[in-house]
Amino acid sequence: MIRRQAIVLLALVGLLVATYLWLYKIGVLGELRCGTGSCEYVQTSRFADLLGVPVAFYGVAGYATLFVIGLAGLEGRFAGDRRLSVLLAALATVGFAFTLYLTYIELFVLHAICRWCVASAAIMTAIWAAAVAGVSRR
Amino acid sequence: MKRFYVLLALVAAAGGGAMWYSSHRKPAPPPAAARVVAATDGFRGYPLGVESAPVEVTEYSDFECPFCASFATVQMPVIREQLIAPGKLRWRYRDFPLPTHRYSRYAALAAQCAGEQGKFWEMHDQLFEHHQWAQTGKNPRSLFQDFARAVGLDLDKYDACMDGQRYAGRIEASVQEGEAAGVRGTPSFYVNGRPFERSTSDDFKALVDSLTKKHK
Numbered sequence: 001m002i003r004r005q006a007i008v009l010l011a012l013v014g015l016l017v018a019t020y021l022w023l024y025k026i027g028v029l030g031e032l033r034c035g036t037g038s039c040e041y042v043q044t045s046r047f048a049d050l051l052g053v054p055v056a057f058y059g060v061a062g063y064a065t066l067f068v069i070g071l072a073g074l075e076g077r078f079a080g081d082r083r084l085s086v087l088l089a090a091l092a093t094v095g096f097a098f099t100l101y102l103t104y105i106e107l108f109v110l111h112a113i114c115r116w117c118v119a120s121a122a123i124m125t126a127i128w129a130a131a132v133a134g135v136s137r138r
Numbered sequence: 139m140k141r142f143y144v145l146l147a148l149v150a151a152a153g154g155g156a157m158w159y160s161s162h163r164k165p166a167p168p169p170a171a172a173r174v175v176a177a178t179d180g181f182r183g184y185p186l187g188v189e190s191a192p193v194e195v196t197e198y199s200d201f202e203c204p205f206c207a208s209f210a211t212v213q214m215p216v217i218r219e220q221l222i223a224p225g226k227l228r229w230r231y232r233d234f235p236l237p238t239h240r241y242s243r244y245a246a247l248a249a250q251c252a253g254e255q256g257k258f259w260e261m262h263d264q265l266f267e268h269h270q271w272a273q274t275g276k277n278p279r280s281l282f283q284d285f286a287r288a289v290g291l292d293l294d295k296y297d298a299c300m301d302g303q304r305y306a307g308r309i310e311a312s313v314q315e316g317e318a319a320g321v322r323g324t325p326s327f328y329v330n331g332r333p334f335e336r337s338t339s340d341d342f343k344a345l346v347d348s349l350t351k352k353h354k
Contacts, residue, residue: 005142008146009142009145009146009149012146012149012150012153013149013153016149016150016153016154016157019153019157020153020157020160023157023161027274027275027276028161029157029160029161031276031277031280032280033160034280038284038287038288039284040280040281040284041268041281041284041285041287041288044268044270044271044281045268074139074142111288112284112287112288
């Protein structure tokens with residue numbers, strides 16, 4: 001149960017980060033607060049869109065899905081449901097793989113780091129670790 | 139469990155509030171460029187290619203102009219590779235920021251400040267290759283700083299140059315020279331002072347071939 005709670009909490013924080021980047025991308029936010037990183041450089045690069053959709057939106061959709069499924073998994077009737085754990089682990093693995101791809105692009109193609117993207121990568125990695133542990137422990 | 143839901147609600151409220159605050163914060167506008175006196179330092183634009191090239195093209199361009207971006211990213215790489223690199227053509231970039239474009243003078247300033255550190259063409263490429271900034275209408279100040287970082291500029295020097303609008307007069311001089319030469323839109327090209335109305339790499343190849351043959 002504690003792992004699912006961790007997944008839900010992390011997914012919520014990830015959802016907020018992805019929403020922030022998406023709102024910037026669609027013009028609602030004028031400027032990204034990034035400190036010494038290169039957030040706008042990354043967000044305005046050609047890699048910030050995939051199939052015509054902002055990458056940040058995939059993050060919003062992915063975190064929202066993990067959040068909803070994780071939240072459902074906290075309900076009594078689903079609490080011991082292994083299928084839900086497998087589903088969470090599968091989704092988290094897709095998210096983690098996508099995160100690896102994006103981090104590769106930042107480090108080796110753009111040579112620029114977006115702090116919010118790093119935060120999202122750390123969150124997704126933690127979700128993936130918790131979700132995989134949730135499957136293997138049962 | 140109840141406490142966990144309260145925690146979720148608090149995190150959601152804090153995050154949502156921070157985003158709401160961000161969306162209502164007005165970013166600082168770039169420095170105004172009104173009433174700039176044209177520089178008289180004799181600067182003739184940044185050149186590309188060897189001085190001994192038989193043909194020189196002067197381009198008047200605007201970093202915010204979509205046609206200029208298209209030219210810079212589609213035609214210019216071919217021109218660089220096939221004409222400029224082999225020494226057949228020398229290129230000269232002149233600023234002609236159109237008054238209808240909000241940030242084009244600011245972008246021109248960024249390129250000039252990069253030029254001060256020997257990175258004009260690198261910044262030129264950043265501004266045109268990441269041209270999405272020109273469509274969003276957002277203040278590009280921090281994005282241009284990212285570009286400056288990406289091309290390896292000393293950021294303190296770059297910021298000082300930008301904040302002091304060090305080359306605003308040079309840009310104004312370029313605009314005035316462009317107007318005197320008859321520039322009406324961007325990009326505009328001149329070959330030995332005469333307008334050249336075409337704008338594909340094939341057109342420039344044909345031009346260089348014909349002028350080179352004449353000289354032989």
